[in-house]
Amino acid sequence: MLQVLDAMVAEAGADRVGIKLSPEMNYNSITDAAPQETYAYLVDQLRGKGLAYLHVALFGAKFDYHAMLRPRFGGTYLIGSGLTQDSAEKLVADGKADAVVFGSAFLANPDLPERFRVGAALNAPDHKTYFSPPTAQGYIDYPTLATA
Numbered sequence: 001m002l003q004v005l006d007a008m009v010a011e012a013g014a015d016r017v018g019i020k021l022s023p024e025m026n027y028n029s030i031t032d033a034a035p036q037e038t039y040a041y042l043v044d045q046l047r048g049k050g051l052a053y054l055h056v057a058l059f060g061a062k063f064d065y066h067a068m069l070r071p072r073f074g075g076t077y078l079i080g081s082g083l084t085q086d087s088a089e090k091l092v093a094d095g096k097a098d099a100v101v102f103g104s105a106f107l108a109n110p111d112l113p114e115r116f117r118v119g120a121a122l123n124a125p126d127h128k129t130y131f132s133p134p135t136a137q138g139y140i141d142y143p144t145l146a147t148a
């Protein structure tokens, strides 16, 4: 990972390279016997590279990785996963994150920022079309406020 990052930074410049980490995310049976040590070490190595951001997504981890990793990184810190407009705004207002990340809500709402701005209802994501063959369905066919 560190070698790949260095190659990307050499090619594009550190300010155009960010990294997302999902500690304890066990999708595809990924496990780590000592995740806290692993991620502390990794983020210590990231510090000083001048990366554009570190994005940490927690999917059910009990340990507070944000408290451990944000100070170690020392740069722009993004939090995402399971956020709502309210919880996201609170994270930023409380100074817990520099920016927030939306995945499924953005997939289902191509105009998500505008919907947040005007307080509009959100389209629900259709989980059946996740990871589906590369067709438009479920990726670029959700309606915007303008087309609904």
Ligand SMILES: Cc1cc2nc3c(=O)[nH]c(=O)nc-3n(C[C@H](O)[C@H](O)[C@H](O)COP(=O)(O)O)c2cc1C
Binding pocket: 020, 022, 057, 080, 081, 082, 083, 101, 102, 103, 104, 105, 107, 130, 131
């Ligand atoms: C269809 C789909 C595919 C995704 N694929 C990946 C992936 O390959 N790697 C990854 O790190 N996260 C992946 N994610 C997770 C997102 O990058 C993001 O972390 C997550 O959706 C944020 O949580 P939220 O959907 O609750 O906002 C995927 C999410 C969706 C909805």
